[in-house]
Structure formats: C-alpha cells, structure tokens
Amino acid sequence: MMAEACAEEAVKVVGLVKEMRGKNGERVRVLDNVNLKAPAGARVAVIGPSGCGKTVLFKVLSTIYAPDRGEVKVLGLDVVKQAGKVRRLVSFVSPSLGFHKKMSLDETLKFFSKVQGSDPEVAYRFLDFIKMGGLRERMIEGFSEGQKAAVRLAVGLMKQPKLLLLDEPTANLDVARKELVVEYLSRNVEGVTMMIVDHDPKVVNRLCNQAVLMQAGGRVVKTCDYQSLLKSFPFKYRFNLKVYSGSRLSKDAISKLGYPFQVMGDVVRFLLPSREELKDLVEKLMEKRGPLSFEVSSISMEDVYYWMSQQVKEVAPSAAEPPAGKAAAVACNPRVAKGAPA
C-alpha cells in the first residue's frame, strides 16, 4: 500500500463524467469529460466560476460520490475499487461540515479524531499557531463563522492525509487569521498534495504552484503549472488606473481605448502585452479627463487568477461550446477579453 500511496501522480483523472439526480429524477451533468493530473506534492488551485463542479470534483476524489464514467485514481488507488484505502489517505475540508453547538472545541476535536483514527495534537498545534488554542473549553455555539472555518481546517489537518482537499478554507476568516492560516499551510504542511478552491486570489497565489481551470458545465479548460502559465500569459504588464468619483470616464469610453480591462471599485485594471501598448495607453489617457493616478507593474499570479476567473465566466456553457483545447486558446486571446473590442 505504501508503494501505491507514493505514486508519482497524486491525482489522475481521465474522462470523468459525473451526473447528479435532479428534482424529477432527470440526470444533470456536473462534470463532463474531466481530465487532469496532479503530481505528488503539488499544490493545485482549482479555479472556476461558482457552480462549475469544483466541489463535486472534490467529492468524487474523496469518494463521497461515485463517478459515472472515467478513471479516477488518488495516489495510485482507484476511487471505486479501492475506496476504503483512498479514504485513509484523503482529507476533504468542506465548508458544509457543521458542529454540535453544545460541544466544546476540545470535545469536538476529540470526537472527530476518533472518527478519523487520528491524533488531536496535530489540530491543537494548528489552532495554537493561529491563536485559537485558548478556546479549547469554549462551546462551539460561541464561535464565529470564521472560527468554525478554522476548526474545519483543524479537523482536516488532524488526519495527516496524503491528499488534502480544501474547499474554501479561508472563507469568513478575518484578515489576521487568514494570514496565519496561509502561513501555516505554506510552511508546516509538508509532503502533502493539496488541491484548493478559494475565491481569494491572494490565498491561491501564495499557496499554489499549479492551476486547474474549470468552466461552467463541469469541464476542465486547462491544467498547468504557475510558471509556465506566467510565461505563456499573453500580458506582461498590469496598469492600474485610479479615476476620481464623478469622472466622465465611462465604461464605454474606457472600452474605446481598445485594451482589455476590469473595473474594481474606483480602479480600472488594464492588462497589456508590451511596452508599446503601455505607451499608447498612457498617451490616450492623457487626452482624457478623469484619471487621478496610475500604477504600472509586472504581471503576478493574482492577475492571472483574475484573468482566468474572468475568462471562464465569459465562456458560457452551450451546445455550440468549443472543445476544451479551443476554449483554452480562447482564454489566452487578448482580443476577446472583457471590454476589449473583438
């Protein structure tokens, strides 16, 4: 079993199809011909819009759901034929796991450690690190949603799995505690393959070195490592433009500048492929009224994450949807970016 557990690929999914039973018994396809691989020790961000099947993928990997078609292997073990072995090696941290309000944190952890056959000390170490160690005797009913999220993560870590599936692990955490959680996961969890769904690009950026891009309809558009993603990313510069409120610089006027952009509050973010475009944009903006300040920097993974998240929203599921390879090409074409003329 150890030999199997040390398989080079921690996750191997080939042609996975998962359909769910709808209200009237009809089958709804939530994962459609999913193919992906994650090497052992990788930290994989699963990126995609809400409802694209990320959580269902995790549930298949953790054997809660059985696949309808395709091959799914975790650490070399088949999730259907060897489900029992897979369950010993995988920990799925789900935001839907609730706790008994009338139990203390200590009692809760001890109970879950019995179910997992694990050592609660691991959970205590984590909770001490994120400064929740003093809450051991407190009832769960007095916990905030962020604290409960941390307890869920503590339960997941306590199992000391080989594959850790984290579904929105930092949701509801306050900024300081989120920082501690990210620090703990990046430094103290070693030799574990991690797959993470998190809507905070900063968290994903710091924790992950690979990405799986999913789109609505449950398809994987692209899987790649962050470095090659950065290299192949069609943009090199980020141009953040701050406009003053009441500015006449409308969305329409911005789109006429001819560069892909995203509006984030009072900041307009442009992604640009070269210095020439950068110069051109600055010149065009100088002629406009409204800009307050701007800031130029090299592309980071955070920009890639925003871009990819945006792209998968653009590709709506339909019968005429392009195959995965084509969709991946579309995702990297700057001319079809949001706000840019085609």
Place this chain on the structure above:
Amino acid sequence: MTSMLRALVVVAAASRRYLKLDLRYRFELTVNALLLMTNIVSFGLMGHFVVATNRELVSYPYHLFLLTGIFYWTVVSNGFTSSIFTLHEEMERGTIGFLLSNGVSPAVITLSKMITTTVEALGLSTVIAIPALLISSGGGCPAPPASAEWALKLAASLMLPWLFMLAVAISFTALQLVFKRTGGLAGALHGVLGIASGLNFPPQAVPLLGEALSKLPTAVGLRAFRELMVFGEARSLELTLSRILTPLTDEWFLVFVTAAFLAASFMLLSKVEEVTRRWGTIEQY
C-alpha cells in the same frame, strides 16, 4: 478485524457524544421523564378501569400489564425514533459526507444514538417505572430476580428485540438516504409496532393476525418480560438450543427473525449507500 475495532471505537465515541449532548438539554430530559410518568399514570388508571376482553391472555391485573408494557417499550423502542430524527439532524449538519470520506457508515449514527437513548430510557424507566410498579402492585411486582436463568431470559427478552428494532432503524436509515425525511413514517411504524407487539393488549386478541403478530420478536420479548416482572419467571420462553433451532417456535422467531432482519437491513443500507453515491444525493437532506 482492525476495521471492526475501529467501528466499535467510533460507535463508543459517538454514543458518548450523544449522551453528553442529551444531558446538556435538561429541559428535554425532564419532559421525557414527565411523559413517561404521564404514560404510567394514564395507563395505570386505564388498567384499573378497563377489563381485558381476553381474560385468559392476561391472568394478572390489567394495569400491571400496561405498566410493564410501557417500561419495556420505552427501553426497547425509544432509540428507534430518536435515531431517525438524529440522522436527519446529522445530514443537515454535513456529517454524512464527513463520515463517508473517513470510511464510516451512516449506520454508526443510528446505532450510537440507539445505544444512548436506550441507556437514558433504562435509567429513567428504572427510576420511574419500577417504583410505580411496586406501588401499584402492593410490592409484588417486579418479582425479585430468582436465578441466572431469570437474568439470561431478561437479557434475551430485552436485547434481541432491541436488535430487531435496530434492524428496523437501519432500514429506515437506508430509506432516509433516499427519501430524506421519514420521521412521520417512522413515528407511525413505531405506534403500529407497539400495538402489534402487545403494548396495549395481547396481540393474540387481534382477529386473524393475532397468531402471526405474537411471533414478532418484540411481541415474544414483551411477553417474556411481563412474565418475568409479574411472576418472576418467563413461562412462555424456553432458551434451549432445541427450541431455538426448531422452526416457528417463539424462540426461533426471536433469534432467527432478528438475525435475518439485521443482516437484510445492513445489506439494504450498503446497497442504498452505493446507489445514492452514484446519484450524488447521499449528502442531501
């Protein structure tokens, strides 16, 4: 063997957890105790005024028949309904997915909640029902323990029907994974099983079905329990190997019907788990 041991550890941990939780809801515990006392008083009064239509089936005061019935039914069956409601709560709490991904069957919830409720019911019944029986019988009931055979028969009359109720509860766990809410049906079945087992009157008094009903493991167990309480010996139950192995005897029904139901219920649950994992509905509630 290791997985069996681990399952036992989980059942023990979950039972302890439910016991702790239940003890924290003191109001509910008090209400349960009051309900039991109300049942005892009302059925006791009923027993005084109602004359059994089948006097040959109940050769002792009818109120003792009812009180011993309540005592027994509380201990043997209360865990069934509470386990059904608890399973639904746990489904809402997202525990099912957690258990499955850790290789633990949802049956653990049912089993551990049944154990907890039974322990609580045994405690409450001993404190409330035994004094009630002593007072209402003038000190003659429950009859004092007579021998090791008495203890063995008491254990068999309680534990085997309890396992039969566990089988029913496990089957309902399977149903609940498919239909999500089965509390109403479980409540109705609980009532019907109580009547069929002879909680209110001897099942033999029921026309046509009487003989068949009296073979239900809970009916056999209840009959023996009453005899042990009232007479100090279970005349209708003979726990010998030849009786147990002779088909259609009370003892055969008590042992083999229970074992068959238990095996069938676990097979049903396993099949339903597999199907609902494929449907992707196992965690829904």
